[in-house]
Each structure stands twice: as C-alpha cells, then as structure tokens.
Amino acid sequence: MTFVSSTRSLRQHVQRTLGDDFVEPPSIMSTMANDDDDDNDDDDGTEDFLPKTASSRGRSRGSGRQSRVGRKTNSTINQVDDDSMETGSLTMTTGNNNTTYVGEQSEEKGYFHHLLAGKTNIQVLVDQWIDSYQANRDEALIELMQFFLDSSGCKGKLTQTMYLKMEHVDMLRTMTEHFDEDTAEYPIIMSGLQYKKFRSSFSEFIVLLIKQSSYSIIYDQYMIDNLVTLLTALSDSPVRAFRHTGTLAVLKVMTALVDIALTISIQKDQCQRQYEAERQKSSARRAADRLDALTTKRKELEGNENEIKSFMNFVFKGVFIHRYRDVVPDIRCLCVSELGEWMKNYPMVFLDDIYLKYIGWTLYDKVGDCRLRCLLALIPLFHTTNLVVKLELFTNRFKDRIVQMTVDCEYEVAVQAIKLLTAILKFNDRILEDKDCENIYELVYHSHRQISQAAGEFLNQKLFHKAEQPSNSSKKRNQNTAFMYLLVQFFIESELHEHATYLVDSMWDQHPMMKDWECMTDILLEASDQEEDALDNQHENSLIEIMVCCVREAATGEYPIGRGQPNRKLTMKEQKQKEDDKKVLTDHFISTLPPLLNKYIADADKLLNLLQIPLHFNYEVYTTTRRERDLDTYLNALSDIVQRHTTAEIFDAVSKCFECICDVSFTLSNRAIAHRGNIIDKILANFNAAMGIFEEMDEADEDDLYPLLLNLRKMDAFHQCHDLGNTDLWDKIHLLFKAAIDNEDMSPEIVDKCFGIANRSLLWGLYQLDIQFDKVHITIFKVENLSL
Numbered sequence: 076m077t078f079v080s081s082t083r084s085l086r087q088h089v090q091r092t093l094g095d096d097f098v099e100p101p102s103i104m105s106t107m108a109n110d111d112d113d114d115n116d117d118d119d120g121t122e123d124f125l126p127k128t129a130s131s132r133g134r135s136r137g138s139g140r141q142s143r144v145g146r147k148t149n150s151t152i153n154q155v156d157d158d159s160m161e162t163g164s165l166t167m168t169t170g171n172n173n174t175t176y177v178g179e180q181s182e183e184k185g186y187f188h189h190l191l192a193g194k195t196n197i198q199v200l201v202d203q204w205i206d207s208y209q210a211n212r213d214e215a216l217i218e219l220m221q222f223f224l225d226s227s228g229c230k231g232k233l234t235q236t237m238y239l240k241m242e243h244v245d246m247l248r249t250m251t252e253h254f255d256e257d258t259a260e261y262p263i264i265m266s267g268l269q270y271k272k273f274r275s276s277f278s279e280f281i282v283l284l285i286k287q288s289s290y291s292i293i294y295d296q297y298m299i300d301n302l303v304t305l306l307t308a309l310s311d312s313p314v315r316a317f318r319h320t321g322t323l324a325v326l327k328v329m330t331a332l333v334d335i336a337l338t339i340s341i342q343k344d345q346c347q348r349q350y351e352a353e354r355q356k357s358s359a360r361r362a363a364d365r366l367d368a369l370t371t372k373r374k375e376l377e378g379n380e381n382e383i384k385s386f387m388n389f390v391f392k393g394v395f396i397h398r399y400r401d402v403v404p405d406i407r408c409l410c411v412s413e414l415g416e417w418m419k420n421y422p423m424v425f426l427d428d429i430y431l432k433y434i435g436w437t438l439y440d441k442v443g444d445c446r447l448r449c450l451l452a453l454i455p456l457f458h459t460t461n462l463v464v465k466l467e468l469f470t471n472r473f474k475d476r477i478v479q480m481t482v483d484c485e486y487e488v489a490v491q492a493i494k495l496l497t498a499i500l501k502f503n504d505r506i507l508e509d510k511d512c513e514n515i516y517e518l519v520y521h522s523h524r525q526i527s528q529a530a531g532e533f534l535n536q537k538l539f540h541k542a543e544q545p546s547n548s549s550k551k552r553n554q555n556t557a558f559m560y561l562l563v564q565f566f567i568e569s570e571l572h573e574h575a576t577y578l579v580d581s582m583w584d585q586h587p588m589m590k591d592w593e594c595m596t597d598i599l600l601e602a603s604d605q606e607e608d609a610l611d612n613q614h615e616n617s618l619i620e621i622m623v624c625c626v627r628e629a630a631t632g633e634y635p636i637g638r639g640q641p642n643r644k645l646t647m648k649e650q651k652q653k654e655d656d657k658k659v660l661t662d663h664f665i666s667t668l669p670p671l672l673n674k675y676i677a678d679a680d681k682l683l684n685l686l687q688i689p690l691h692f693n694y695e696v697y698t699t700t701r702r703e704r705d706l707d708t709y710l711n712a713l714s715d716i717v718q719r720h721t722t723a724e725i726f727d728a729v730s731k732c733f734e735c736i737c738d739v740s741f742t743l744s745n746r747a748i749a750h751r752g753n754i755i756d757k758i759l760a761n762f763n764a765a766m767g768i769f770e771e772m773d774e775a776d777e778d779d780l781y782p783l784l785l786n787l788r789k790m791d792a793f794h795q796c797h798d799l800g801n802t803d804l805w806d807k808i809h810l811l812f813k814a815a816i817d818n819e820d821m822s823p824e825i826v827d828k829c830f831g832i833a834n835r836s837l838l839w840g841l842y843q844l845d846i847q848f849d850k851v852h853i854t855i856f857k858v859e860n861l862s863l
Contacts, residue, residue: 186218187225190276191262191269197276201284208292213238216298220305226277227309227320228261229253243308251314261316263323264405278327285331293335294382303328303386310394315403322398322406326413329390333421336383340423343376384424399433404442411437411445415452422462431469438476443485450480450491457498470499470506478511486523493518493529500536512537516565519581520574524638531581538565539586555588556598562588563617575617576635579624590629590656592663595622600670616680623684626664629656630691654693661696664688665705672712679722686716686728690735698742706743710736710750717754721785726792734796755793755800762786766807769814780822787828794835798843808833 186204189195208215213235221233231253237246263274285293292298306328309321350369353361399410411434417425437449456462477499480492493515499506518530539558566578583589598610598618610618627633632645632653645653668688675681689709697706713729720726733754736747765783772779793799811829815821 185225186222186280187262190280191273193269193272193276197280197283200280201287204284205287205292208298212297216301219302223306223309223320223324224250226262226324227314227316228255229316230255243305247308247312247314247317251312251317254314254316259315261320263320278323281324281327282331282334285328286335289335289338294379299386303390307390307393310398318398318401319403319406319409322394322401323409325390325394326409329387329395330413330416330420332383332387332390333417333425336380336387336424337421339376339380339383343373343380346373346376396433399437404440404445407437407440407442407445408448411448411452415448415455418452419455419459422456422459422465426456426462426465428468431466435469435473435476438473438480443483443488446480446483447485447488447491450477450488450495454491454495454498457495457502463502467503470502474499474506474511478507478514481515481518486526489518489523490525490529493526493533497529497533497536500533504537516569520569520571520577522637524580524634527577527581527638528584531583531585534565535582535585538562539588555591555594558586558588559591559594559598559618563614563621566617566621567613575620576624576627577638579621579628580635580638583625583628589625590659592622592626592660592667595625596663596667596671600667600674615675616684619675619681619684623687626660626688626691629653629660657691657693658696661692661694662700664692665696665700665702665709669705669708669712672709672716676712676716676719679720679725682716682720683724683728686725686732689732692735694736694738694741694743703743703746706746710747714750714754717758717789721788723788723792726789727795730792730796733793737797751793751797755797758786758789758793759799762790762807766810770810777822780825784822784825784828787825787832791828791831791835794832794839798839799836804832804836 186200189200190197204215204219207218217233217235217238220238224231224233229250231250233246233250237249241249262270263277285299288298303325306321306325309317310325312318312321346369350366350373353365353369395410395414398406399414401407401410414425414430414433418430434449434452437445440446440449456466477492477495481489481496483489483492496507496511496515512533515530515533519527519534521527521530538561562578562582566575569578571578579589588594595618599615599622630653632649634643668685671685672682675685697703713732716725717729733747733751737744737751741747761782765786769775769780769783790799808829811825815826815829
C-alpha cells in the first residue's frame with residue numbers, strides 16, 4: 076500500500092491570510108526608499124531571501140514527513156471513525172481539576188521538567204535527544220514536540236498515533252482543550268526566579284540543539300522540516316500560550332540558523348582562499364587531489380549554506396512578518412529583539428533596508444517596551460564602524476522619529492533614543508540638524524537623571540569631543556580651557572542661569588574638565604592672552620557658579636534636588652572616590668582660594684559663591700601638607716571680607732566658613748578660633764560704640780542708625796554658628812526694643828536682628844548649661860566609684 080503525505084507545505088504557511096489578531100503598521104510608514112518594487116512581495120511572503128544568483132535544493136519544506144510508514148492522506152484521516160480516533164489518540168479522566176492520561180510517562184522524565192528544575196546540564200539533554208533521534212527519529216520528535224506543548228502550559232499528552240495521523244493544526248486544536256482554565260499564565264511569562272531561569276534555559280536549549288544538529292542530522296531533510304513546521308503552526312495558533320511559545324522557539328531556531336550560516340560562510344571563504352592558494356602554485360608543486368578535495372568541500376558548503384538560508388527564508392516570511400505586528404506586545408518585542416541579533420551577527424544578509432524597515436515601522440508602536448526594543452536593537456549596529464555605512468538610508472528616513480522619541484513619555488525609551496542619536500552623531504555629525512541638537516541640549520536640565528546623563532553624553536560628543544593627542548599636562552590644560560569656555564557659553568545661552576548644578580550633574584561623568592580645578596582657577600586668575608578674549612562679568616559669574624557646583628558634586632556625591640533619591644547612601648566605591656576628590660580639591664584650593672577672594676572681594680555675588688567652596692574642604696590637608704601659611708592667608712581674607720562688606724548674606728557665609736575651620740577635630744583649629752575671637756571682639760566693640768552714640772541721640776534718622784544696624788547684622792550672623800561668650804547684651808537689646816516701641820519709624824531689620832540675637836543667646840545659654848550638667852554627672856560618677 077502506498078501512502079501519500081498530507082503534511083502542509085511551508086509555502087502554504089507563508090501564503091496564509093492574516094487574522095484579526097494582527098496590528099497593521101502605521102500608514103505613515105507604508106513606503107520606504109528602495110522598496111517600490113518589492114513592498115507587496117514583503118507583505119505576502121513571496122520575497123526571495125536568497126541572492127538572485129543563489130540556487131536552492133529544489134525540494135519543498137515539510138517533505139521530511141513523507142517517509143513515515145503508515146502515513147495517511149487527509150481524506151483517509153477524515154474517514155477515520157470516532158472510535159478509532161479515540162483509541163488512537165488519548166483517553167483522559169477528570170477529577171478535582173486534575174487531568175491524567177492513560178499511559179502517560181512520569182512527568183519528571185520530560186525535557187520541560189528537567190529544564191524547569193534546572194538540575195540537569197543543558198548540553199547533556201541536547202546530547203541525549205540527538206542520540207534518541209539517531210535511534211528512533213519519530214519518537215525523538217514526539218518527545219521534542221511534547222516539550223513545546225508542556226512549555227506552553229498545555230497538559231495534553233501527544234501520542235504516536237496523533238503524530239502519524241493528524242496534521243499539526245489539527246493536533247494543536249485537540250491540545251487546546253487541555254489548558255488549565257483557572258489561569259491565563261503559561262511558563263514563559265510566569266513570575267518567579269524558577270520560571271525566569273526556565274525561559275533562559277528554554278532558549279539556550281533550542282539554540283544549542285540546532286547548533287549541535289548542524290554537524291549531522293540537520294541536513295537529513297526530516298528533523299528541521301518537521302520541527303520548523305510544528306513551531307510555525309504553534310506561532311500561528313489563536314491560543315496566546317501556543318503562539319507566544321511557538322514564536323519564541325522558532326525565532327531561537329532562526330538565531331541558531333543564522334549562527335550556522337555565518338560559520339558556513341566563514342568556512343566557505345576559507346576554503347576558497349585555500350583553493351586559490353593551491354591553484355596559484357606551480358604545476359610541479361600543485362596537488363591535483365587537494366584541488367579536487369577543496370572543490371568538493373566548497374560545493375558541499377555551498378549546498379549546506381543554501382539549505383540553511385532556505386530555512387531562514389521560510390522562518391522570516393512564515394513567522395516574522397506576521398508576528399512582528401502581533402496584537403500581544405511581548406511577541407512584537409520578541410520579534411524586534413531577535414531581528415536586531417540577526418542584523419548584528421549576520422549583517423551581510425540582514426543589515427539591509429528590506430529588514431531594517433520592520434524596525435523603523437515598530438518605532439511607531441503604541442507600547443513603550445516595543446519602541447524600546449527597537450532602539451536597543453539599533454544601538455549596537457551604530458557602534459560598529461563597518462556597519463554604519465549600510466544604515467545611512469535608514470537613518471535619513473527615520474531620523475525625525477528618533478528625535479521625537481527623546482521626549483517620549485516612557486523615560487527609558489527617551490534615554491535610549493538619546494543614546495542612539497549620540498551613536499549616530501559619532502558616525503556622521505552632519506546628519507542631525509541644529510534644531511534636532513537643540514532639542515536634546517535642553518534635556519541636560521531634565522529632572523530625570525538618566526535622561527540628563529544621556530543628554531550630557533550627547534552634548535559632550537557634539538561640543539567637546541576631540542581626538543586624543545599625546546600631549547603634556549600644559550597642553551591638556553589648554554585644551555580643557557577651550558572646552559570650559561564652550562561650557563560657560565552654552566550655560567549662558569541656555570538662559571537657565573539658576574540651574575548650573577543640573578548642567579554639572581549631567582556632564583559630570585562625561586568630560587574630565589569637570590574636575591580640572593587648575594583649569595578653572597587659571598581662567599579666573601590669569602590675564603587673557605592674545606588668542607582669547609577676557610571674560611566679561613557674566614562669563615566670570617557663570618564660570619564661578621559652575622566651579623562651585625563641581626566642587627559640591629565632587630565633595631558630597633549628592634545629586635541635585637529632583638534627581639534620584641534624597642539622602643541616598645553612597646556605595647563603598649563612591650565613598651572612597653568622594654574622599655579622594657575632596658583631598659584633591661582641598662589641596663588645590665588651599666592656595667588658590669585666597670587670591671580668588673581677594674580678587675573678587677568687591678563683588679558680593681561672586682563672593683557668595685566662592686565662600687561655598689571651603690564648606691567642602693578636608694581641613695586636615697592643611698596639617699598633612701604643612702600649609703599653615705596658606706591657612707593664615709585664608710583667615711586674613713575672611714577678616715577683610717567682614718570688614719569691607721555690609722550685607723547679611725556675606726556675613727552668614729563667612730560665619731559658616733569659621734564654623735567649619737574652628738571644629739575642634741581639626742588640628743590647627745586653635746589658630747582659627749583665635750582669629751574668630753579677634754573678629755568677634757571687634758564686632759562687639761563697634762556695637763558698643765554705636766550703642767553709646769545711639770543713647771546720646773534725641774532723634775536718629777536712618778543714616779545715624781546704619782552703624783548700629785551693620786554691627787547687629789554681623790553679631791546675628793556669627794551668633795548663628797558661634798557662642799559670643801558671656802557678653803552682657805540683654806540691657807542693650809532691651810533698650811533697642813523699648814526704642815522701637817516708642818519710635819515706630821525705626822528700621823524693622825533692627826528689631827528682627829535684636830530678636831534673633833536674644834533668641835540665640837538663650838539657646839547658647841541652655842547649651843552651656845547642658846555641658847556643665849554633663850560634667851557634674853561625670854564628676855559625681857567618678858566620686859561614687861572612688862568611694863566604692
């Protein structure tokens with residue numbers, strides 16, 4: 076008896092109609108350059124994957140199942156009565172929502188449960204299956220098909236009768252009845268560490284199985300035909316679990332085939348070089364048998380390459396072009412991710428506009444994760460120098476869309492879009508127009524830190540990137556000086572002058588000039604040379620503000636407000652880096668800060684910024700480097716500032732500087748304490764003199780009260796951070812309160828400062844009482860211990 080195979084050919088899979096579960100690509104992307112002649116072919120699956128000169132083996136896909144004994148035609152299957160089908164398929168009993176199958180083997184023996192348990196080496200499982208296939212290929216394929224059914228969450232049991240008599244579509248339709256109706260989840264999407272590992276093992280198992288088969292059974296016109304046909308049917312199922320699992324499996328098969336094709340291509344090129352080398356030898360040294368062997372080997376490799384490419388062609392047309400627009404976002408993400416891998420691993424075939432357009436279309440996907448996968452697939456391609464040339468047409472076509480994605484509602488998508496544009500910028504800085512770059516420049520001030528960091532990298536690439544040149548430290552500083560001028564100019568032109576700390580944080584990890592303290596202070600202290608203009612007042616203010624923000628970032632490691640978690644705990648590495656940076660900046664500013672203070676002593680705005688720098692010093696550097704003279708210079712500069720300025724903000728800043736340097740843990744704090752005492756004594760003497768004049772006045776206008784107000788500002792500022800000692804201020808403060816009551820025209824600031832001084836006098840008095848109380852307790856404790 077002769078049996079005719081009823082296996083549906085792969086061509087039938089390719090030419091099927093689209094169902095309702097597909098998402099059409101955006102109409103705006105319906106056309107693309109170089110696609111005018113073959114767009115229709117792409118969509119219906121008739122486009123030829125192979126080069127026009129390539130030949131095929133001349134057999135249709137799916138023919139491997141024709142050799143089965145006992146194979147029936149469709150008409151024969153349809154005539155099988157219900158009793159015989161029931162006997163030949165499966166018998167089941169249901170109870171307590173559990174399904175058991177007659178003759179079912181122990182679950183622990185299946186490949187699914189081995190991978191789920193994670194206790195068996197995958198290579199061992201692959202070798203076991205190949206040995207099983209070589210012994211009995213039908214039973215081995217049944218086991219593999221059962222593995223895919225189990226991985227889909229199906230509880231059905233595939234029998235040999237079903238495998239031999241039923242089409243894959245009918246077989247899957249039967250298995251659809253055996254899902255757990257209580258849950259919509261299936262293994263590859265289930266949460267938990269076990270299932271996360273299973274998904275990884277599932278993909279690894281398939282890839283390793285196909286690669287291992289490439290040495291023997293993959294070319295037997297049976298195994299890969301039936302495997303791909305089943306997985307294609309799974310990927311075409313209306314059941315999501317089947318469709319998702321089948322798509323993942325067949326795309327991993329495709330990934331393995333791509334690797335195999337690449338290996339064969341390398342071997343073929345190597346064989347061709349050996350053939351040419353042997354042929355070019357003289358007739359005396361030329362080995363005819365070796366030429367024949369190389370020719371035979373090359374033809375065999377060409378045949379194998381065409382065989383693999385034919386399967387790749389089928390998978391792409393029969394699965395990818397339908398599933399990349401599936402209604403399920405996870406399936407769309409999977410397709411785009413795998414296509415990116417194929418382009419990266421086998422660019423000479425897949426890095427073509429015919430395939431790139433699918434990624435371009437998916438950039439318009441409504442789901443953020445799908446858009447993200449597109450960007451992640453493109454970025455490695457633009458980082459490879461020999462591949463970017465092939466991406467020029469794609470870049471010009473989809474550049475505007477990528478620029479739009481820099482402000483995507485999904486932050487991670489925006490980050491990767493900026494990184495992709497940075498990679499494009501490295502490839503060709505003329506592709507992006509000025510308006511495109513300006514949109515990204517503004518993102519350095521974004522509140523989301525990853526977006527701002529990516530924008531900082533783009534800004535660095537656009538404005539500050541230069542080819543590295545071997546140079547000495549002086550030339551390096553000059554180079555950073557030019558970059559610093561550009562950064563200051565960018566900050567001014569951005570017109571966001573209150574947000575320098577955000578700009579600094581964005582650029583912090585992008586360019587070494589952000590820690591080049593010598594460069595910054597040289598620009599401020601040195602006279603301009605003939606090649607560069609002197610800084611005007613606005614540029615000096617901007618540079619000082621940027622420098623102070625850099626010092627704060629280096630010394631604290633804290634992010635600006637709104638970026639990251641407040642009061643975040645630094646890692647050990649970050650803590651060590653912070654301490655090292657703090658020592659370096661202290662060592663530099665010990666000698667350069669006093670000249671800066673003296674140069675800008677008349678400018679209150681610049682002083683307010685410069686006086687923030689000592690708050691981040693490591694003052695022990697004064698001791699370890701023996702810089703006592705620099706300490707005295709710094710203290711004298713602070714004294715001059717107190718004497719020459721009149722604003723409360725300046726006095727507050729100087730008071731905080733003395734608070735840091737008068738810390739008793741600092742070895743040289745005695746010098747600072749003595750200096751602070753002299754300043755406070757002068758302030759109190761001037762205050763008493765001003766009060767004496769005030770008491771003698773019958774009437775006082777604003778000018779007469781100004782010396783009194785000035786000294787009250789100084790006393791209030793220093794009283795915030797320092798105890799003024801046992802000074803008798805209460806009578807004078809009371810007198811001022813009484814005068815304010817009698818004279819309503821007295822300056823409100825005088826009253827405010829008096830309240831502040833009185834309040835802090837009480838607080839400092841309580842603080843001293845607590846100290847004395849602790850001392851008394853310690854003394855009592857010692858006496859009691861001695862008496863015992």
